[in-house]
Amino acid sequence: MTTNPTTTISLLDRLKRGGKLISDGGSGTYLQANGLEPGGSPELMNIEQPEVVRQMAADFFAAGSDMVLTNSFGGNRFGLERYGFGDRVFEFNKAAADLAKSAATEGKYVGGSIGPTGVLLEAVGGDFTEPELYEAFVEQVTGLAAGGADAIVIETMISTDEARLAIQAAKEHTDLIVMATMTFDKGPRGYFTMMGDTPEDAIKILSDAGADIIGTNCGNGADVMIEIVKRIRPITDKPILVHSNAGIPAIVKGVVEYPESPEFMAPRFKEMAELGASIIGGCCGTTPKHVAACAISIKGA
Numbered sequence: 001m002t003t004n005p006t007t008t009i010s011l012l013d014r015l016k017r018g019g020k021l022i023s024d025g026g027s028g029t030y031l032q033a034n035g036l037e038p039g040g041s042p043e044l045m046n047i048e049q050p051e052v053v054r055q056m057a058a059d060f061f062a063a064g065s066d067m068v069l070t071n072s073f074g075g076n077r078f079g080l081e082r083y084g085f086g087d088r089v090f091e092f093n094k095a096a097a098d099l100a101k102s103a104a105t106e107g108k109y110v111g112g113s114i115g116p117t118g119v120l121l122e123a124v125g126g127d128f129t130e131p132e133l134y135e136a137f138v139e140q141v142t143g144l145a146a147g148g149a150d151a152i153v154i155e156t157m158i159s160t161d162e163a164r165l166a167i168q169a170a171k172e173h174t175d176l177i178v179m180a181t182m183t184f185d186k187g188p189r190g191y192f193t194m195m196g197d198t199p200e201d202a203i204k205i206l207s208d209a210g211a212d213i214i215g216t217n218c219g220n221g222a223d224v225m226i227e228i229v230k231r232i233r234p235i236t237d238k239p240i241l242v243h244s245n246a247g248i249p250a251i252v253k254g255v256v257e258y259p260e261s262p263e264f265m266a267p268r269f270k271e272m273a274e275l276g277a278s279i280i281g282g283c284c285g286t287t288p289k290h291v292a293a294c295a296i297s298i299k300g301a
Contacts, residue, residue, distance in 0.1 A: 011067075011109050011150060012177060012212070015239045015278050022295045023243060023281025024060035024068040025288060027113070029258075031056065031071070041083040043075045046095040053096070057103035057110075063288035064295025066108060067279065069153055070096035070144060073115040077136045089136075090143040097147025111153035111179065112144030114166055121161055124195070130165060137169035145174040154180040155243070156218045156283075158194035160205040167209040179241050179279075180211040183219040184228055191228060199231045207236060217243035218283045221260050222268035229275045239278035244268075246285030258285025262293035270297040 014021065031042050034052050045053050057068045072093045077086045085092065093112070100110040117133055120126025141152055152170040157163040163180050170178045182202045184191040191199050199216070206214045214236060216228050225244040232240055246258035246265065265282075272280050280298065282290045 010107075015213075019278075020273050020298050021066040021109075021279045022064050022291065022298065023111075023241070023279050024057075024065045025063075025282035025286035025291050026246075026284045027056065027069060027071055027073065029285055029287060030059070041080070041085070042071055042073070043080065043092045043096065044083065044085065046071055046092055046099060050095065050099055054099045054103055057100040059288045060291055061103055061105070061108055063291040064299075065281065065291050067111050067151075067281075068100055068104070068108075069111045069113040069155075070100045070147075070149060071113070072096040072140065072144060073113045073155070074118075075143075076114070076117050076140050078117045078119050079115075089139040090146070093140050093143025094147040097144045097149040101148040109150040110148065111151045112141065112147075112149035112176070114140055114144075114152060114154045114170075115156050116158065116162060121159070123161065124159070130161075133162060134165045134169055137166045138173050141166075141170045141174050141176075145176060149176060151177045151179055151213075153241075154178065154211075157182050160193070160195065160197050160202050163206060164209040167206065167211050171210045177212040178210065179213040179215070180206045180209075181215040181217040181241055181243065182206070184216060185219060186224060191231065199228055200235055203232055203236055207238060211238070213239045213241050213279065215241035215243075215277070215279070217241070218245060221245055221247035222265045222272075226268060226271055226275065229272050229277050233276040240276060241279040242272050242277045243281050243283040244272075244286070245283045246290060249285060260285070262287075262290045265290055266293040266297040269294040273298045 053071045060068045154166040222244045247260035
């Protein structure tokens with residue numbers, strides 16, 4: 001079992017003392033602006049363009065991030081197999097953590113990003129069993145831990161069953177703290193994951209599965225994220241992580257644009273913190289400028 005105990009403990013201690021941590025912004029947004037080809041593999045950049053990936057972490061840290069995520073969101077065997085790299089999961093994930101960690105200074109943290117596998121379990125009409133997904137997550141978490149990640153961040157999950165398996169893999173094969181966030185959509189009947197879980201039900205499942213920090217990310221702009229934090233905070237005493245999109249994207253003259261500027265999001269980041277979110281950052285469309293605005297709004301620096 002692999003671990004990085006010193007920084008992990010201090011991160012938890014900071015949260016237990018009521019501290020607020022600033023996370024990073026959108027990895028995909030950054031990489032697309034710095035050489036990632038349309039349809040290309042972000043994780044391959046850990047091997048072929050490591051200087052870009054390391055600079056991404058350095059830029060977010062410089063902007064005020066206390067924690068950055070690794071470039072490993074789609075780094076599971078199913079995702080990498082689509083590019084012909086299914087046998088290089090450990091290598092790609094270890095490199096992702098190595099690069100982010102090399103940019104971290106004292107008091108800064110690296111969260112090993114794990115996104116959805118992109119496949120469905122047999123229980124919901126898919127082709128894969130729970131043991132198969134579990135083993136895929138084991139490959140990924142052990143690579144991230146070997147590269148020096150301080151935590152595992154299971155994010156953008158739409159299936160609580162899949163999230164539960166990822167949490168289990170991280171808990172059973174590393175000693176790192178585990179964060180887990182779901183993506184919720186707002187419909188006529190309120191907020192649900194794509195698989196039909198409410199925020200209240202999903203947060204209970206993540207907590208019962210052993211996640212140390214829970215929350216929400218992606219899919220929504222800052223105002224909606226505030227609403228979700230209001231739903232989550234009363235039902236858990238665990239730290240809450242929020243990564244908000246810079247609004248809902250639109251295609252303008254053939255270019256994807258996100259509407260929420262750093263100035264728009266800054267007071268909303270602050271409100272999330274005042275409502276009880278412990279780790280606040282950005283997701284799709286957010287840049288180092290958004291992170292800087294978040295840091296100033298919450299910490300005044």
